[in-house]
Amino acid sequence: MSQNGDEQEEAQLPPVLKASVHDVRYFAALLRGVNFVNRATVTIAKTGFVVVVEEARTLLGTAYIFADIFDEYTYNSESAAAPQNSQTSEPEEEEANSAFEIPLNTLIECLNIFGTAGSSGAGTGAATGKYKKWKRAGDDSDQEGDEDNGQGRRSSNGGARGIEHYFGNASDKATGMRMSYAGSGFPLTLLIAEDAAGPTTTCEITTYEAEPHLQLPFESDRIVLKIILKSSWLRDALSELDPSCDKLTFIGNPPPAAATNGKQRAANGTPMLRIQAAGTFGSTEMDYPNDRDVLESFECTRPVSFSYRFGHISRTLRALQSSTKTSLRIDDEGLLSLQFLMPSPKAKTEAATDAFIEFRCLALDDELV
Amino acid sequence: MRFRATIENVNTFFRIIQAIEKLQKKCIIKFGEDVMSIICNSEANEGGIQVWSQIKVDSLFTSYRIQSNASNVITMALSSEALLATLKSASTSSKSAYETEEIVMKLAKKNDQAVLSFEISGMTRQGRKVRVAHDVKIEVMKPADVANLKEPMCPEPDVHIILPPLQKLRPIVERLRPMSDFLAVRANNNGRLQLSIRTDTVNVDTEWKNCKNTNKASTASQDTEPDSRDPDELFSVLVSTKSFFKFLNSHVVSTTTIACICQNHCMILYVYVGDLADAGGVLTFYIPGQLIDE
Numbered sequence: 001m002s003q004n005g006d007e008q009e010e011a012q013l014p015p016v017l018k019a020s021v022h023d024v025r026y027f028a029a030l031l032r033g034v035n036f037v038n039r040a041t042v043t044i045a046k047t048g049f050v051v052v053v054e055e056a057r058t059l060l061g062t063a064y065i066f067a068d069i070f071d072e073y074t075y076n077s078e079s080a081a082a083p084q085n086s087q088t089s090e091p092e093e094e095e096a097n098s099a100f101e102i103p104l105n106t107l108i109e110c111l112n113i114f115g116t117a118g119s120s121g122a123g124t125g126a127a128t129g130k131y132k133k134w135k136r137a138g139d140d141s142d143q144e145g146d147e148d149n150g151q152g153r154r155s156s157n158g159g160a161r162g163i164e165h166y167f168g169n170a171s172d173k174a175t176g177m178r179m180s181y182a183g184s185g186f187p188l189t190l191l192i193a194e195d196a197a198g199p200t201t202t203c204e205i206t207t208y209e210a211e212p213h214l215q216l217p218f219e220s221d222r223i224v225l226k227i228i229l230k231s232s233w234l235r236d237a238l239s240e241l242d243p244s245c246d247k248l249t250f251i252g253n254p255p256p257a258a259a260t261n262g263k264q265r266a267a268n269g270t271p272m273l274r275i276q277a278a279g280t281f282g283s284t285e286m287d288y289p290n291d292r293d294v295l296e297s298f299e300c301t302r303p304v305s306f307s308y309r310f311g312h313i314s315r316t317l318r319a320l321q322s323s324t325k326t327s328l329r330i331d332d333e334g335l336l337s338l339q340f341l342m343p344s345p346k347a348k349t350e351a352a353t354d355a356f357i358e359f360r361c362l363a364l365d366d367e368l369v
Numbered sequence: 370m371r372f373r374a375t376i377e378n379v380n381t382f383f384r385i386i387q388a389i390e391k392l393q394k395k396c397i398i399k400f401g402e403d404v405m406s407i408i409c410n411s412e413a414n415e416g417g418i419q420v421w422s423q424i425k426v427d428s429l430f431t432s433y434r435i436q437s438n439a440s441n442v443i444t445m446a447l448s449s450e451a452l453l454a455t456l457k458s459a460s461t462s463s464k465s466a467y468e469t470e471e472i473v474m475k476l477a478k479k480n481d482q483a484v485l486s487f488e489i490s491g492m493t494r495q496g497r498k499v500r501v502a503h504d505v506k507i508e509v510m511k512p513a514d515v516a517n518l519k520e521p522m523c524p525e526p527d528v529h530i531i532l533p534p535l536q537k538l539r540p541i542v543e544r545l546r547p548m549s550d551f552l553a554v555r556a557n558n559n560g561r562l563q564l565s566i567r568t569d570t571v572n573v574d575t576e577w578k579n580c581k582n583t584n585k586a587s588t589a590s591q592d593t594e595p596d597s598r599d600p601d602e603l604f605s606v607l608v609s610t611k612s613f614f615k616f617l618n619s620h621v622v623s624t625t626t627i628a629c630i631c632q633n634h635c636m637i638l639y640v641y642v643g644d645l646a647d648a649g650g651v652l653t654f655y656i657p658g659q660l661i662d663e
Contacts, residue, residue, distance in 0.1 A: 106548065106571050113575065115540035187572070197579070199533070201541075204572040 016098050017044050017181040018074040019067075023174035024192070026069055026345050026355075028117040031108050033319030033342070033357045034061035040104035041210050044181070045097045046075050048355075053104065054213045059312045060360045061319075066353050069344060078183050099210035100181075102188060110203040114194045116175045181207070216360040222331040225252040226299040227273060231323040231340060233294055237275055237286050238317060241310070245279035247364065249307040250330060254300045255290060272298060277310060296325075306334035306363040316340070319357040334363025370437045370509070372400060372476035374430040376459070376487075379472055381622070381642065381649065382429050383456040385422070388619035388640075388652065390449040392420060397510070397518070399444040400435055402426075407652070408518060418612040419655040421520050424642065428649025430474075443476065444515045445507040447485065455503040459489045467491035467499045483507050521655050523637060526629035527604040530556045531581045532638075535620035538564075541575055542617055546610050548573065551659055554613070555605040556630055558582050558598065566610070583627055604632040606658040616640075616654045634658050 021027055034040065034053045041052045048066035055061075067073040078098045111117045178191040187204035241248075251274040271287040273295065278284075288294055316338055320326065323340035330336050338359045376382060389396050389407055397408040409420040426433050437443050458465070459472045469491045477486040484504040491499045532538065541564065545552060549566035556562045560582060565574040619626075619640045629637040636656045643649040 103570050109544045109548065110571065110573060113541055113544050113573070115544075198537075199541075199575050199577040201573060201575040203574075206570045 013183065014076045015074075015180045016076055016078050016183045017049075017179065018072065019070045019180075020072045020176070020178040021070045022176040023345070024111045024117050024177045025174065026342075027065065027177070028108060028111045029322050030063045030065050030069075030342055030355055030357065031104060031111070033322065033340070034063045035104050035108055035318070036061065036315045038103050038105045039101055039208075041099060041101050041213055043097050043099040043210075044075060048073070051104070052213055055312065055315065057214050058309070058362045059315060060214055060216050061315065062358045062360075063319075063355070064358070065355050068353060069355060098181075098184065100184065100188075100207035101210050102205060102207055106205055107188070107190075110190055110201070110205065111175065111177065111192065113192055113201050113203075114175050114198075116194060184209070216335060216362065218329070218331060218335060218337050218360060222333075223299075223329050224301050224304050224332050225250070225328070225330040226297070227252075227295055227328045228297040229288075229295050229326055229328070231320055231326045233288070234326050234328070235317070235320050238313065238320070240286070241277045241284060242279060242281065243314070244281060245277040245284070245310040247278045247307050248310045248313050249276040249278070249305060250274075250328070250336070251276060251303075251305045252300045252330070253303045255298060270303075272300070279310070304330060306330055306336065308336060308361050308363060312361050316359045319359070323357070336361045336363065370443060370476065372435050372437075372443055374426075374433040374435075374474050376429060376472040376474055377431045378429045378649075379456060379460045379469065383453070383460045384622040385424065385642065385650075385652065386449060386453045386456055388622050389420065390453045391618040392418060392615050394448060394450055395446060396420075396449045397444060397446050399442060399515070400426075401442045402435060405429070405650075410518065417657045418609075418615060419521060420652055421655070422650060422652035424650030428643065439512045439515070442515075444510040444518075445483075445485070446510055447505055447507040451505045452485075455487050455505055458501060458503065459487060467493045467501075477504070479504060483509050521635070521657075523635055523655070524631050526637065527632045528556045528558055528630050529583045530560070530562055530628050530630075531583060532562070532626040532628050533577055533580065535617055535623050535626055535640075539614075539617045539620055542610065542614050545573060546614050550610055551607050551661065552610040552613050553605055553607050554628070554630065554636060555603045556580075556628065557603045558584075558600040561601075561603070562628075563603070604630045606630050606633060606636050607661065608636055608656045609659060612656050616656065619652060619654070622652070631658075633660070 031051060034051055037053045037055050039053075043050045043052070046067070048064065048068075051063040051065065053061040067075075108117075174194075176193055180189050182189075185207075187206050190201075190203040190205070192201040192203065193199070251271070253270045253272055255272055272290050273288040275286045275288075276283065290298075319340045319342070320338075322342060324343045325341040327339040327341075328336070329339075336359075338361075340357045340359075342355045342357060344354045385407065389409060393409040393411055395411065397410070399406040399408065403426055405424045405426055407420065407422045407424070409418075435441050435443060459469055461469050469489055471490050473488045475486050475488075477484050479486075483506075485507050487503040487505070489501040489503070491501070493499055542552070545564070545566050548571060549568045551566070553565045553567070554563070555565070560578060560580045562577040562580045563574055566572065616638055622642050623640045624643060625641045627639040627641075629639075631637070635658050638654040638656070640652040640654065642651065
């Protein structure tokens with residue numbers, strides 16, 4: 001009974017967010033990358049939305065999900081829809097975003113309700129060349145049929161593009177989704193369906209008022225170490241480590257001036273990049289060779305060594321596993337920024353931006369360790 | 370009391386017991402002349418789910434011989450786990466070391482303990498004969514206790530609907546299970562079925578629109594009654610999510626499943642073993658409705 005009331009209200013105000021996608025796997029994979037704490041802050045803007053998760057006031061996980069991963073994405077600023085809320089003095093950027101908190105795990109479980117949004121282990125984004133042809137056009141047309149709001153529509157060029165899929169899932173079936181958020185105080189509504197003949201699921205996920213979270217600003221002029229490498233190189237190194245480790249240290253040294261692109265490591269034996277892990281049962285050291293094939297770019301201004309809690313670094317593994325490239329940066333106070341490029345299934349055919357997931361982690365205080 | 374049979378269709382028997390075992394560690398099996406009934410009615414069972422099944426003897430056994438003072442019916446209580454383990458070793462799978470040729474099941478007494486004895490004879494890959502024997506301890510029930518076993522009484526169901534394949538339902542309920550302890554099942558006489566949960570954090574409704582209704586009960590009684598009702602009216606029952614998920618374990622054996630809803634009272638599920646027209650048997654699950662203040 002109360003649902004009818006909600007619907008009427010929705011009809012009056014355009015919803016703050018309306019988005020749809022015919023295959024939720026990529027979206028779900030991005031969310032899963034930061035799914036280490038249940039409560040996530042979602043900030044919606046015109047260009048897409050940002051999901052932020054925080055742990056122990058030390059680790060910040062952020063998934064940047066751009067609007068173009070969706071077939072349709074419409075954002076109506078909440079303050080514009082409600083003029084009595086006079087925030088004209090606020091800077092534009094603040095005004096243009098709506099934020100709420102959401103139980104992230106519940107959202108992911110809902111997306112995966114038919115078991116076709118991919119499991120956590122199925123992320124094989126790095127395994128290139130293994131594309132899956134995926135169900136063709138017509139099947140999502142019935143879902144878009146009742147769409148009258150054309151302004152922000154991204155699917156105008158739909159139909160002709162051959163979308164290939166990265167994730168080598170066992171199932172060929174994909175779950176389509178339509179998402180809407182009517183504004184502060186309203187639930188996030190998801191309409192999920194596998195195909196026209198099958199069942200449809202409606203989920204209403206309660207949203208909470210966003211609370212301010214940890215801010216870890218990363219300034220580019222304070223960077224002391226900056227590396228770009230293939231994710232698989234980092235993934236292999238980190239997955240090699242015993243889970244009982246408690247401390248992980250990144251050691252970087254400026255490359256020897258003479259042999260910047262040389263394949264040989266400098267004779268004096270100081271490694272350019274070393275990952276060192278220490279735990280109760282011993283320690284592990286891994287050196288990366290100075291090789292363009294391994295380290296695509298390497299900038300280091302002075303010798304650095306910062307340690308992090310292994311438990312925090314291992315939180316990044318899920319995102320790392322489905323990413324292709326990693327950017328690792330450390331600033332002069334040891335703040336670590338790991339950015340993982342998440343290959344978009346559309347990127348091959350369209351000028352779509354790949355989404356990425358960023359983790360920022362504070363270094364352990366050396367004197368306390 | 371004599372009982373002896375050859376298990377012809379061991380894989381089906383195995384799957385039936387597999388579904389039962391997930392539900393309850395002990396069960397009652399009543400062997401009759403034509404029908405074998407498997408009963409789970411323990412009160413200790415969480416959510417109060419009960420199973421009363423009827424399986425035609427011909428569909429599982431050959432050379433079936435039974436004799437007892439209680440009009441040729443033998444009722445026994447036994448561990449479903451032990452029975453499952455026995456059937457597992459008897460069933461032909463790629464993993465087993467031998468090819469099963471014959472399985473004889475009989476009632477026996479060993480060291481004053483009544484047992485159901487399974488004699489499996491097989492052939493190894495090397496062509497040698499093997500004989501494996503399993504004894505499952507049983508407790509033969511007294512006729513007086515058997516008479517006390519009563520199927521739950523239910524009113525005439527408001528709706529009969531054929532469920533989508535249980536393998537499809539299972540992943541959905543699996544996602545819902547951690548979210549909510551209670552699951553509302555709704556259906557109408559127009560092919561619509563809904564599963565929904567309501568919690569503080571999330572409401573999830575899954576709806577099927579093109580299920581088939583059956584009205585086998587109403588044809589038996591008066592035919593005038595169904596017409597007077599609005600076919601779109603939804604009938605709903607709230608059940609324990611765990612119980613419903615346990616019932617879904619019977620997906621290993623099911624071909625067709627009919628769900629009956631007695632509004633706010635209970636849910637009855639008929640799981641047909643084998644083809645609906647030529648069903649070898651039916652497992653009947655009773656899931657009581659839960660009443661919570663909303």
